[in-house]
Amino acid sequence: MTRPTDKIRPVTELVPSGAFSYPIKMPKPTRWFGFLLLPEFTLLAFSSALDTLRIANQLAQKPLYGWVVLSENGGAVMSSSGVQVGVHGGLDELGTDLHVLVCSGNHGTEAASPAVLGAIRRHAKFGGQIGGVCTGAAALARAGLLGNRRFTLHWENQPGFIEAFPDLIPSTRRFEVDGPLMTCGGGAAATEMMISIIAEDYGEDFAVAVADMCLNRADQGQRLEQRSSIAKAINSRNPKILTVLRAMYDHIEDPLTLDDMADRVGASRRQMERLFNRYMGESPAQTYRNIRLDRARSLLAETDMSVLDVATASGFNSADLFSRHFRARYGETPFGARTKLRKAARQED
Structure with missing residues (x-):
């Protein structure tokens, strides 16, 4: 199968150098994520998720993870903090080997256009994995992709979400991984969610090393509540x-x-x-x-x-x-x- 980024970025660029390393002797095939940015997405949540993968590659000095950053039309997207982020491509890059994470912000229930909703529906229909960062679960709900699975989104936006989708009750936990569906409330929870995936792929010891580089803790599990x-x-x-x-x-x-x-x-x-x-x-x-x-x-x-x-x-x-x-x-x-x-x-x- 063609790598999702062959037309965008060579995999060798995804292994940055660093002073500290944690060798992985038998890496699995590169696991690919696609970050789909919606207008006014939360920059902190997006970068917290993506940079955790970068740190894993840096420690292993191998391309354990790959990523592409996408938007609806392939153009830069304005975050909620007023910072524009460039992307690698548009919706036509949604290959089924990508685990697509929809990233949005305070307007999560409205941010996804019909074209975006259609694209993520098709992605899921043909076997692609999906997820949401910060309020990305709202777009998944509009696309009819949450079903009976556990999911979450940022606590600030949960009351409005429940009003819009009374039959879907989000978890109050920091992140949820339910089969192929992974969602988080944003911020540090995005890091914690990705660390949980890294632990599943390469074990707790490597995940702890990644967490240390993030100045985080590997034991901040999904069972913890978003708010004290x-x-x-x-x-x-x-x-x-x-x-x-x-x-x-x-x-x-x-x-x-x-x-x-x-x-x-x-x-x-x-x-x-x-x-x-x-x-x-x-x-x-x-x-x-x-x-x-x-x-x-x-x-x-x-x-x-x-x-x-x-x-x-x-x-x-x-x-x-x-x-x-x-x-x-x-x-x-x-x-x-x-x-x-x-x-x-x-x-x-």
């Missing part, structure tokens, strides 16, 4: 939620009951649950549990406390219950997380 509990609470501007949240952070080792917290703000337990579901998108019990699990994860990384002691310090009276909730949130056991976090810390040193 504090950010969501501040955004709600609801004084009762803010008061309850402060109480949660003040009582991690000795958790309060939901009734106790409701009494603090003069509300019933049911009223408090309604407030959290409305403004936080989850129950107060889930918010509280996640705060305690985040504290536990920090203790596992930063102290020599036993897992049982970490569980107790995080307000869990059962190590088994703690491990079950930890695995559900982070996709690994506390023991596995400690091993991975310590390994990453040693490599940073």
Whole structure:
């Protein structure tokens, strides 16, 4: 099969030099990505995704990944920051061997033209893989390509997206990889998404090396939420939620009951649950549990406390219950997380 960039850019240019290397002895065939830029795309999200691939090639000193940057008509595209970005080609470069990532910004539900929607539909129909960066999932939704798969887009744009597509509910996680579909909320999540792909292709150790070059962490998994509990609470501007949240952070080792917290703000337990579901998108019990699990994860990384002691310090009276909730949130056991976090810390040193 002809490489998608044969007419645009020789593959040798995709291996930049650098001071640090991490040899890959048996590289797979070059994996190609196509970044389709829509008007007013988010520059940070696009560059975070693309440059992670460049760093992987630099470390390996081999063309592990290739990329082409595309636009509807093959011309430069203006980003939301007013910076124009040149591209390699237009929609006719959408070969099925490209994993196409649609990059858009605040106007994601409107940015894709009928020609773009038709092109990505055809790409998917004939076996091409697709994805979205920042609000790129909105274009995929308009093209009818999300189906029953997990997906996400930037939290700021999720309310408008749900209004436009009430039958499609985006994840609140930083990124999602569901089979051939990969989507992220933009920014650092774009880096994290690409690192997860690199880990799948070449293992955790190489992915950690790439993450270090990005001044990122390889363990920032897709299970993490886009927004912290504090950010969501501040955004709600609801004084009762803010008061309850402060109480949660003040009582991690000795958790309060939901009734106790409701009494603090003069509300019933049911009223408090309604407030959290409305403004936080989850129950107060889930918010509280996640705060305690985040504290536990920090203790596992930063102290020599036993897992049982970490569980107790995080307000869990059962190590088994703690491990079950930890695995559900982070996709690994506390023991596995400690091993991975310590390994990453040693490599940073």
